[in-house]
Amino acid sequence: MSNAQEPLLGRRILLVEDEYVIAMEMERWLRGAGAEVIGPVSNVEHALDRIATEANSLDAAILDVNLGHGERVYPIADRLDALGVPYLFATGDVRIGAEPAYGNRIRLEKPILSFELLKAIEALLTLERVIDPLSS
Amino acid sequence: MSDLEQILKRQRVLADFGEFTLSSDDIDAVLTEACRLVGEALGTGRAKILEIQNDGQCLFVRAGIGWAAGVVGHLRLPMNEYSSETFAISESKPLFIRDIREEPRFGVPPFMKEAGVIALANVPIRLPGGKAYGLLQVDATEPRDFGPQDTEFLRTYASILGPVIDRLQTVRTLRFTEERFRLVVENARDYAIFTTDAQDRITDWYAGAEDVYGWSAEEATGQPAAIIFTPEDLMVGQDATEIGTALRDGSAPNVRWHLRKDGTRVFIEGVTTTLRSGDGTLRGFLKIGQDVTERREADEALRESEARFRQFGEASSDLLWIRNAGTLQFEYVSPAFEAIYGRSRESVVTGDTLARWADLIHPEDREGTLAALRQVQGGMRVTHEFRIVRASDGEMRWIETSDFPLLDDEGRVHRIAGIAKDMTDQKAGAARLTVLVDELQHRSRNLLGVVAAVASRTLDAGGSATETFETRLKALSRAQGLLSRFGSDTVEVGALVRAELAAHTDADPPKVVVSGPDVHLTARQVQNFALALHELTTNAVKYGALKGVDGELAVDWTVQRDPKARRWLCLTWTESGVAVPPETVTRRGYGRELIENALSYALQARTTYELGRDGVRCRIELPLA
Numbered sequence: 001m002s003n004a005q006e007p008l009l010g011r012r013i014l015l016v017e018d019e020y021v022i023a024m025e026m027e028r029w030l031r032g033a034g035a036e037v038i039g040p041v042s043n044v045e046h047a048l049d050r051i052a053t054e055a056n057s058l059d060a061a062i063l064d065v066n067l068g069h070g071e072r073v074y075p076i077a078d079r080l081d082a083l084g085v086p087y088l089f090a091t092g093d094v095r096i097g098a099e100p101a102y103g104n105r106i107r108l109e110k111p112i113l114s115f116e117l118l119k120a121i122e123a124l125l126t127l128e129r130v131i132d133p134l135s136s
Numbered sequence: 137m138s139d140l141e142q143i144l145k146r147q148r149v150l151a152d153f154g155e156f157t158l159s160s161d162d163i164d165a166v167l168t169e170a171c172r173l174v175g176e177a178l179g180t181g182r183a184k185i186l187e188i189q190n191d192g193q194c195l196f197v198r199a200g201i202g203w204a205a206g207v208v209g210h211l212r213l214p215m216n217e218y219s220s221e222t223f224a225i226s227e228s229k230p231l232f233i234r235d236i237r238e239e240p241r242f243g244v245p246p247f248m249k250e251a252g253v254i255a256l257a258n259v260p261i262r263l264p265g266g267k268a269y270g271l272l273q274v275d276a277t278e279p280r281d282f283g284p285q286d287t288e289f290l291r292t293y294a295s296i297l298g299p300v301i302d303r304l305q306t307v308r309t310l311r312f313t314e315e316r317f318r319l320v321v322e323n324a325r326d327y328a329i330f331t332t333d334a335q336d337r338i339t340d341w342y343a344g345a346e347d348v349y350g351w352s353a354e355e356a357t358g359q360p361a362a363i364i365f366t367p368e369d370l371m372v373g374q375d376a377t378e379i380g381t382a383l384r385d386g387s388a389p390n391v392r393w394h395l396r397k398d399g400t401r402v403f404i405e406g407v408t409t410t411l412r413s414g415d416g417t418l419r420g421f422l423k424i425g426q427d428v429t430e431r432r433e434a435d436e437a438l439r440e441s442e443a444r445f446r447q448f449g450e451a452s453s454d455l456l457w458i459r460n461a462g463t464l465q466f467e468y469v470s471p472a473f474e475a476i477y478g479r480s481r482e483s484v485v486t487g488d489t490l491a492r493w494a495d496l497i498h499p500e501d502r503e504g505t506l507a508a509l510r511q512v513q514g515g516m517r518v519t520h521e522f523r524i525v526r527a528s529d530g531e532m533r534w535i536e537t538s539d540f541p542l543l544d545d546e547g548r549v550h551r552i553a554g555i556a557k558d559m560t561d562q563k564a565g566a567a568r569l570t571v572l573v574d575e576l577q578h579r580s581r582n583l584l585g586v587v588a589a590v591a592s593r594t595l596d597a598g599g600s601a602t603e604t605f606e607t608r609l610k611a612l613s614r615a616q617g618l619l620s621r622f623g624s625d626t627v628e629v630g631a632l633v634r635a636e637l638a639a640h641t642d643a644d645p646p647k648v649v650v651s652g653p654d655v656h657l658t659a660r661q662v663q664n665f666a667l668a669l670h671e672l673t674t675n676a677v678k679y680g681a682l683k684g685v686d687g688e689l690a691v692d693w694t695v696q697r698d699p700k701a702r703r704w705l706c707l708t709w710t711e712s713g714v715a716v717p718p719e720t721v722t723r724r725g726y727g728r729e730l731i732e733n734a735l736s737y738a739l740q741a742r743t744t745y746e747l748g749r750d751g752v753r754c755r756i757e758l759p760l761a
Contacts, residue, residue, distance in 0.1 A: 019582055020664060020734035025589035042738050066578050068660045068738070092581025110585040 006034025007122055012054065014061035015040040016047045016076060017090070018068045022110075026062065026090075029114040035121075043067050047076045051083070060124050061087035062117070077102060086124045090117070139285070146289050149177040150296065163304035164209075167199030170272075170300075174293055175201050178286060180276045182251070184208065185261070185297075186221060187270040195221055195270065202275075207247055218243045221271050224258035228268070230287060230294075231258040235279040248275065255280035257287075259294040263302045272297060326426060328404070331411065333420040336361045336379055348404075348427045350397035361423065364394045366401065382408045382421060390425055403429045455556040461513055461541065461549045464490045476535065476558050478528025498523035498532065512539040512552045521559065534559045575625070579659060583612065586663070593726050607674060608667070611636065615666030619659055626656035629665075629705065633691050636669045641682050643689075648682075652693035655705055661758065664734050668743075671727035672709050672754060680751055681711035687751060688712050695760070703760040711751030 013035045017023040023040035030037050038054055041047045044067060051058065061080055063073045073089075080087050088106035106120055156169050171183040184200030184207075194215055200208040215222045220242040224231040233256050236244050244253065255276040261269045272294050282290075321329045321342040328348035331340040341356040349356070349364050356363070362375045369375065369392065381388035390406040406425025413419050449456045449470035455477075458468040466489040473481050477496055484492045497505050501522035508520040517540045526533050539554035587609060594605040614635050618627040633650055641648065657665055673682070681687030693707035728745065731754065735741035741758040 018660075018738055019586060020737040021589040021593075021667075021730070022582070022585045023737065024729075025592060040737075069658075092578045092585065110581045111588040112585065113588075 007118065008125075009034030011035045011059045011121075011125065012038055012057055013121065014038040014047070014050060014054070014058055014080075014085075014087075016042075016061065016067070016073060017064040018042040018066075019064070022064075025114075026112075026117060029117060030121075032114075033118050033121075044071055044073065044075050047073075048079060051076070051079055056083065058083070058085045060121055061085055062121070063087050063089050065089055065091040074102065077105075086127070088120055088124055142285065146177050146285075149173045150293065153293075153296070157300050161304060161307050163301065163308060164199060166300060166304060168201065170293075170297060171199050171201040174272065174274060174290070177289065177293075178257075178274050178276075180274055182253075182275040182277075184273050184275070185270060186213070186273060188215070188225070188268060198270065203251065204247070211245075211247065213245055219245075220256070221258055221273065225260050225268055225271060228260055228262075230260070230291060232256075232282040232287065234281055251275070252277040254278055255282075257282050257290055259290045261294050261297050261301065263298050269298060269301055328406070328425045328427065329423070330356070330361075331420055331422050332361045334418045336375070336421060339420060348396075348402060348425070349394070355397075361421075364396075366393055366395050369393075378408055379421065382410050383418075386410055390423065394425075401429075402427050403432045453557075456553070457556070458542070458551050458553045459490075459509075461552050464509060464513070464552075466490075466493070467551065476526075476533070476556065477524060478526040496524050496527060498525055508537075508539065509552070512541055512554075513549060515541050515549050517541070534563050575659070583616065583663070587612065604674075608670060610639065611666055611670030612663065614639065615662050619662060625659045627659075627662045629655045629657060629693060629707070632657070632662065632666060633669060636666065636673050637691075640673050640677050643682065647688055649688075649690045650692070652691075652707070653695060655693065655695055655760070657705075657758075657760075661739055664738050665756075665758070668731045668735055668756065671731050672752070675727060675752065676711060679716075680714050683714075687714040705756075705758045705760055707756045707758070709752065709754040709756075711753070714751035716747055716749065716751065 008030065011034070013030055015023065015026055015030065015037050017026060017040050020042075023042070027037045027040055038050055038058065039047070041050055058080075061076070063076060065073050067073055077087060088108060089102070090108045090110065090112055092110040106124060108116060108120055153170060153173050157166055160166050160169075167185050171185060175181045175183040180202075182202035184203065185198045186195040187198040188194075189196045189212065192215060194212040197203075197208050197211045197213075213219065213221065215225075217223075218241075220231055220233060220239075223242065233239050233242070235254055236242070236256065237254070248256075253275045255278065257274040259272045259274075261272055263269050272290065274290065321344065324342075325344050325347050328345040329342045330338055330345045333339050338356045338359050338361055341351070341353040345356070346352055351359075351363070362370060365375045374392070378388045378390060387407050387409040390404060390408050392404065393401045394404045396402055404425035405428045406423065409422045409424075411419040411422055449468065452470055453472055453475070454470075455472040456468070456470040457466060457473075459466055466485050469481050469485055471481065473479075473484070477484075479496065484496075494502055494506065505520065505522040508518045511518050517538070519536065519538045521534060521536050523532050524535055525531070535556050536559040537554050537556035539552060541549040542551040542553055544550035590608050590612075591605055594608065595601050615627070615632065618631055618635060619625070630650065630652060637643075637648060637650070676682040676687075676689060681689040688711070690710045690712075691707070693705055696704050696706055698704060732743050732745050735743050735756060735758060739758055741756055743757075744753075744755045746753050
């Protein structure tokens with residue numbers, strides 16, 4: 001399914017990131033790897049809207065934790081958990097360990113390089129395939 | 137010996153005895169001589185004087201002649217009905233026994249039998265006033281008839297002895313009293329005792345006075361008592377005042393500094409008492425004083441130490457307190473209590489002070505706080521935090537207290553003490569600092585992400601990419617610099633605009649005009665806003681109003697409210713007098729993308745950007761927090 005050029009071909013990935021230039025870069029990397037980017041969106045409200053309209057077609061999500069003005073990404077994480085969509089955190093906030101409910105999620109620390117992000121998404125999707133039969 | 141000779145001899149004995157009593161005040165010597173003379177006069181060579189002692193229980197052999205060692209001054213005979221001695225005393229008349237072997241009525245003391253006494257004469261001695269003193273006893277080793285001459289002589293002799301003994305006893309008692317007085321005053325070295333005459337001149341100066349004042353008895357006697365007064369007391373007539381009070385009241389307190397011979401001073405606590413003879417005539421004054429200089433200095437040092445401690449406690453803005461280790465009741469509470477607890481000190485130092493204090497503690501922390509106190513009672517040092525509800529305004533405050541035991545000489549916890557302070561503000565400060573550090577962490581990591589993204593895009597373009605990248609980096613750096621310079625999380629819009637322009641042009645009005653009200657942007661807004669401004673500025677430098685001499689730039693802004701009453705910053709960037717080359721009109725680089733998209737994406741801003749015929753017109757509408 002995946003190939004060396006476009007390992008994320010056909011994957012639909014939600015991108016939540018409030019920093020414009022970072023969002024644009026990540027979007028570029030994901031598209032380059034063949035993925036279809038949902039978003040990017042910069043706040044919780046828009047993200048929940050997108051999740052609602054994309055229904056069950058999301059494959060994974062990349063979530064920035066701190067969305068500015070004190071807004072945190074956790075409501076989105078909870079929604080994705082409910083839908084069974086795997087996600088990872090991409091964050092500048094090193095204190096995520098203080099939130100025990102999310103402490104065992106994959107967490108990438110900014111600044112993030114493109115190959116780091118793509119490998120983490122691939123790992124996330126692979127893990128999902130392994131877990132899927134067990135949880136169903 | 138003829139009767140006449142005998143009478144003369146006995147009269148001479150009486151005369152000798154009379155003379156002897158004039159020459160001696162020693163009662164034992166006088167009585168011994170009395171026995172010797174009477175033994176000689178009656179030719180027995182043996183006599184003794186028995187003194188009633190122990191409230192009439194026994195007779196003490198007070199003096200005697202012709203007796204073995206261990207009798208005179210040692211023996212005591214019980215007074216009983218079988219003794220001739222007792223009989224004579226109780227009958228109060230002389231008793232003569234010719235031969236004791238023929239007298240079955242009376243027993244004879246063993247020491248007298250051993251001495252071979254056969255005959256005896258018992259003559260009672262009475263003191264003036266008739267009180268019985270004892271007995272004059274003359275003993276003979278042959279049976280003897282005591283004739284009228286003998287009995288009359290002995291009665292006369294005994295009647296002389298009575299007054300003599302009485303006088304000697306009085307002398308002895310007086311001497312004993314005087315001796316006792318002397319011993320007392322001479323040994324009372326801690327007390328300066330002296331007497332003065334009616335004119336207050338020193339008459340007797342005892343050892344204690346010598347020690348305390350330094351003058352010898354010889355030097356002091358005859359001097360006015362004023363020599364021990366200080367010059368300042370003499371100036372106000374204190375010595376005379378004191379004598380006046382003593383004359384009026386019988387005595388006067390004397391509590392003041394006095395002068396020693398060497399000029400140093402001693403503090404005396406004493407009293408001056410008037411001495412009057414029986415008829416009330418003033419004899420002089422008795423002055424007794426104690427040197428309390430050292431005690432007074434110690435008292436003063438203690439007072440000073442207490443004052444120092446109190447001053448320390450009173451001045452401290454921290455609460456200092458001391459409790460009894462047993463009852464945990466307050467013994468001391470410093471005034472800072474009132475500011476910290478918002479209640480008067482009196483309200484917690486009366487009644488059950490522990491309970492009253494505990495009432496001020498937040499109910500959830502009360503048990504833990506009392507437990508901490510009990511640990512200190514057990515000898516531990518404890519630092520403990522608890523909440524109180526401040527009585528003055530009902531506000532909850534955090535108190536930190538460091539408590540420690542105070543031990544007595546045996547190492548037992550005697551008191552417990554502590555220092556407490558209101559930590560509420562510090563705690564809030566610490567919490568805020570934690571938030572700031574978190575924020576800084578987040579911001580700097582995000583910034584690195586931004587830098588990486590900008591680098592990636594800029595350097596991909598090639599050409600003069602490095603320079604473009606560096607100027608973008610500098611714009612970011614300026615924005616961060618302004619954030620840290622303001623010492624808060626905000627930057628003023630005007631400062632941001634001017635800093636960006638100043639980095640690229642020296643132009644002044646009217647070429648460049650910047651105007652607008654004081655509006656602050658948050659850290660997050662600043663970063664994106666600075667990037668957009670930077671792109672506008674570099675575009676103007678490369679292609680627009682800041683390139684040649686003709687163009688002009690106006691940057692102005694206002695604050696407006698939308699229908700939902702949200703505040704918006706509305707900023708316009710207007711370039712004019714610029715001939716716009718056709719190729720730039722179609723140019724849509726990363727810079728323009730940043731201007732048009734970054735603010736709207738991240739900050740929900742609305743941006744319009746257009747290239748008119750004489751330059752760029754850009755409008756940015758940004759919702760304020």
